[in-house]
Amino acid sequence: MPYEDAVLDFSNPETVDWYQGKLKHLFDQGVGVFKVDFGEAAPATGLYHSGRTGFYEHNLYPLRYNKAVAELTKKEKGYSLIWARSTWAGSQRYPLHWGGDAATTNTAMSATLRGGLSLGLSGFSFWSHDVGGFVTAAPEDLYRRWTPFGMLSSHVRSHGEPPTEPWLYNESFLKAFRKADNMRYELMPYIYAQAKESAEQGLPMMRALFVEFPNDPGSWLIDDQYLFGSDMLVAPLFEETTERKVYLPAGKWIDYQSGKVYENGWHTIKAGEIPIIALVKDGSVIPHIKLAQSTQDMDWKNIQLKVFASDNTTAASGKVFLPIATRAESIKVSKKGKSFEVLENPLKGQTTFKIKWKK
Structure with a gap:
């Protein structure tokens, strides 16, 4: 939250009540979910109602912020869904969070995945990212490859510098976007079941390979692939290419798009019509x-x-x-x-x- 605006002291119960009252007016007008943006700028030199300095309150601030909005949402709407940027230990109780303002580059796309895997290893089941990146208009090829990566994440949004609406690019891109989106919608029973299991077991929906395969040494070295739930392995395309090297843990794996069967180990796999590599565990x-x-x-x-x-x-x-x-x-x-x-x-x-x- 920029200093030149205001930093509300969420350690003060009166501040929380005041702020929640402002949001309730918006709920009454039909708002469904609040984007809990910013939250990183609680000043280290500040004095807070808690009696602590910013040295203590700075990291705690986004947790208090997430809690204030999530609890009001639960009271007014019956669910506690928020869309938050900043977070701290314990904020997994107030899902969900997204990766912030990623650049519109290949390296930012890969860094986004690494950030999501790290958050998942910190106890967060749900996480999202701005499909295509945020800071400038996404190059078409990057956006095309980022889209199925977004669709195979727990939650999805395309948000950033215009144009972001797929129909503002061209007909070919619109068709590619629709195919990836349709894939997600048809997979909704899998996503829904895996979300339920992940939340109950304290597992991330987007998980590092070694979470499921801790005894596979190779799984500990992979940071550019992930398991989407327990049964699907996803390898996004982080370069302008149609194939990439993919590491497969123990067992056999079946290409979600082509049906081709692969043994464990390293393979160069070509993406299907949807520009991503997704495989399903045999059985x-x-x-x-x-x-x-x-x-x-x-x-x-x-x-x-x-x-x-x-x-x-x-x-x-x-x-x-x-x-x-x-x-x-x-x-x-x-x-x-x-x-x-x-x-x-x-x-x-x-x-x-x-x-x-x-x-």
Whole structure:
């Protein structure tokens, strides 16, 4: 928060009440979520209501700031979602946070991922970033490659120096943006279930490889790939290229777009029609949903289970979490003939499953 504006002392309960009252007026007008911007500039030389100096309060400031807005949001809206920039230990209780004003360069895109992985290792389940970068208009090729990276993050927004609306570039870019966005919408059951599991287990949605594969030495050396939930591995394109080297931990991995099977180790993999490399762990069930214009319009009574299994894999499993449910359910399938079938539907009566073997 720039000094020339104001720095509210959130260690003072009266200040919190005053500020929340201002925000409540906006909620009453229909606002859904507040962007909790700035929060980095509590002066180190300041004196605070807590009786502490800025040496103590500076880092605590964004936690107090996040809490004030999240708690009011919970009271007024029934959820505690915010969109915050600054944070400190404990702010994971008030999701979510994003990476700030990234440059519109390849190096900034890769640095954004490293920052997100670091935040995830600090106890934060949810994190986002400005798709395409923020500080200047994004070059088209960079924006095209950054878009699926954003779509395979826990939360998504395209925000920065205009133009950011995909239709302001050209028809080709608009189609590419739409394909990546549609991929995310069809993956919503997977994303929703993984979000539930991540929050309950204290895991990041976007996690470093060694979180899932701590005994794989190679996984500890990778900072330009990530696991999106427990079953998908994502390797964005950080250069103007259509392929890159990808490290795969133990087991087999199946290309999400092409269906090609890879063994563990290093591979040069070509991106598919959507300019990103995404692979699924062999033996995984990834729930999908029919494309809709809004999550509010999605038909959760009909879920498609895409089974990612190599030829010799006879069983697979995944998680499904319905909006009306209180917990994620495990779904197991078994190979029967040339397809797979659900062994038991714990969501019987709530949803039906259609199975597709991704080969």
